[in-house]
Amino acid sequence: MKISIVGSGYVGIVTGIGFTELGNEVIFIDTDKAKINAINNQEPPIYEKGLEELMMKNRDKYYATDDYSEAIDKSDITFICVATPSNENGSINLAYIKSAAKEIGKTLKNKSDFHVIVVKSTVVPRTTEEVVKPLIENESRKKAFEDFGLAMNPEFLREGNAIEDFFSPDRIVLGVKDDRTKSIFEELYVQFSCPKLITDIKTAEMIKYASNAFLATKISFANEIGNICKKLGINAYEVFKGVGLDHRINPAFFRAGIGFGGSCFPKDVKALIAKAEEVGENPKIMRAVVEVNDRQPLKMLELLKKHIPNLKGKRIGILGLAFKPDTDDIRESRAIPIVERLIEEGAKIIAYDPKAMDNFRKLFPQIEYTSSAENVLNADAVLVVTEWDEFEELDYTEKVVIDGRMIERARKAAIYEGVCW
Numbered sequence: 483m484k485i486s487i488v489g490s491g492y493v494g495i496v497t498g499i500g501f502t503e504l505g506n507e508v509i510f511i512d513t514d515k516a517k518i519n520a521i522n523n524q525e526p527p528i529y530e531k532g533l534e535e536l537m538m539k540n541r542d543k544y545y546a547t548d549d550y551s552e553a554i555d556k557s558d559i560t561f562i563c564v565a566t567p568s569n570e571n572g573s574i575n576l577a578y579i580k581s582a583a584k585e586i587g588k589t590l591k592n593k594s595d596f597h598v599i600v601v602k603s604t605v606v607p608r609t610t611e612e613v614v615k616p617l618i619e620n621e622s623r624k625k626a627f628e629d630f631g632l633a634m635n636p637e638f639l640r641e642g643n644a645i646e647d648f649f650s651p652d653r654i655v656l657g658v659k660d661d662r663t664k665s666i667f668e669e670l671y672v673q674f675s676c677p678k679l680i681t682d683i684k685t686a687e688m689i690k691y692a693s694n695a696f697l698a699t700k701i702s703f704a705n706e707i708g709n710i711c712k713k714l715g716i717n718a719y720e721v722f723k724g725v726g727l728d729h730r731i732n733p734a735f736f737r738a739g740i741g742f743g744g745s746c747f748p749k750d751v752k753a754l755i756a757k758a759e760e761v762g763e764n765p766k767i768m769r770a771v772v773e774v775n776d777r778q779p780l781k782m783l784e785l786l787k788k789h790i791p792n793l794k795g796k797r798i799g800i801l802g803l804a805f806k807p808d809t810d811d812i813r814e815s816r817a818i819p820i821v822e823r824l825i826e827e828g829a830k831i832i833a834y835d836p837k838a839m840d841n842f843r844k845l846f847p848q849i850e851y852t853s854s855a856e857n858v859l860n861a862d863a864v865l866v867v868t869e870w871d872e873f874e875e876l877d878y879t880e881k882v883v884i885d886g887r888m889i890e891r892a893r894k895a896a897i898y899e900g901v902c903w
């Protein structure tokens with residue numbers, strides 16, 4: 483099939499390159515010239531394991547442009563993969579979605595073939611039908627579900643495992659209304675053997691939010707239990723090993739520590755809270771999930787100050803800046819509030835991350851960055867913020883370590899504090 487992808491960030495590039503590997507042709511549309519140039523030079527616009535190799539292998543099957551009309555004319559189906567960040571009050575910001583929908587609509591006006599538009603970005607329920615659809619209809623003077631197809635296909639990939647998740651998803655959810663779009667989709671996803679759930683459009687939108695809200699809840703729950711464990715001298719990891727063995731519960735997402743970050747959970751939980759309030763609901767559980775998560779990284783500072791009460795002028799090492807290992811993404815990383823607080827307290831920070839230092843430097847140019855994890859250990863205390871595998875190789879003996887992510891080797895430190903163990 484001929485596919486165009488609007489927005490070539492973490493989701494767009496992985497989805498598009500994944501589709502080329504399955505034999506499709508893909509045109510990426512982006513407004514960011516640097517990303518377009520990178521893609522056209524077969525360079526990944528973001529760091530994701532295995533992406534570069536797939537981009538090289540399939541280099542004849544894709545290119546990138548900022549020209550919507552060329553991309554949409556030359557494709558049969560368009561995925562919208564632009565960002566959906568938060569507004570100040572936590573509600574979803576649909577500015578990128580709206581501008582993409584308008585541009586698509588303008589181009590569709592002059593296209594006679596049936597074209598399918600799929601919203602893959604995470605959008606609160608009813609956005610596809612109440613925001614995207616009217617914008618495309620107005621600009622194109624065509625009718626959705628008759629003159630063009632419109633669907634919602636939420637994305638569940640995990641950064642750091644995104645390529646694997648593209649090829650082996652747990653499920654594919656497709657929110658559709660018209661049969662023509664449904665059959666085009668069945669053809670596009672024919673090579674996938676996972677369960678495929680066909681729903682109406684707003685249900686597909688809600689499945690994404692309910693999934694993320696539940697996973698975020700599991701993490702905040704593990705952290706709340708973990709905080710109690712810490713006070714009682716119990717290791718939360720052993721507790722959750724026991725809990726997770728119950729088949730009704732499942733062991734995933736019980737890694738107690740300093741909370742969740744990233745481009746999805748924080749903003750999606752907040753967006754669902756805002757949507758709930760808009761329709762007159764009071765989402766108490768989700769509010770508590772956010773509150774626990776906001777508090778959790780600061781537990782590291784509490785533990786640090788137990789050993790170094792006055793941080794002024796002290797050299798504090800930070801291991802890990804990305805919101806999780808195997809990515810360069812620092813959006814909502816727990817490292818951000820930790821570094822902010824350390825700066826406020828007058829500490830001197832030396833930080834290392836294998837992939838995320840360039841991104842972090844844009845936010846915090848004033849701290850010191852170093853090219854190796856060992857250098858970070860030459861500090862008055864070390865905080866482990868991201869669980870990169872290489873941090874398991876370090877020699878922590880003689881050091882003061884506050885561990886937010888349960889690095890086994892770090893437990894050998896002279897002074898060691900785990901956040902929830």
Ligand code: NAD
Nearest residue numbers: 489490491492493512513514564565566578582603604637
């Ligand atoms: P991103 O910020 O990495 O990428 C978005 C891209 O869209 C950028 O390259 C940007 O330049 C481009 N863009 C913005 N406006 C545009 C326009 N009008 N036309 C063309 N391009 C435009 O975002 P992301 O992390 O890939 O997330 C995209 C969506 O997918 C979000 O809704 C997010 O919630 C959802 N999602 C993300 C993940 C994840 O792990 N990152 C997982 C599942 C779902």
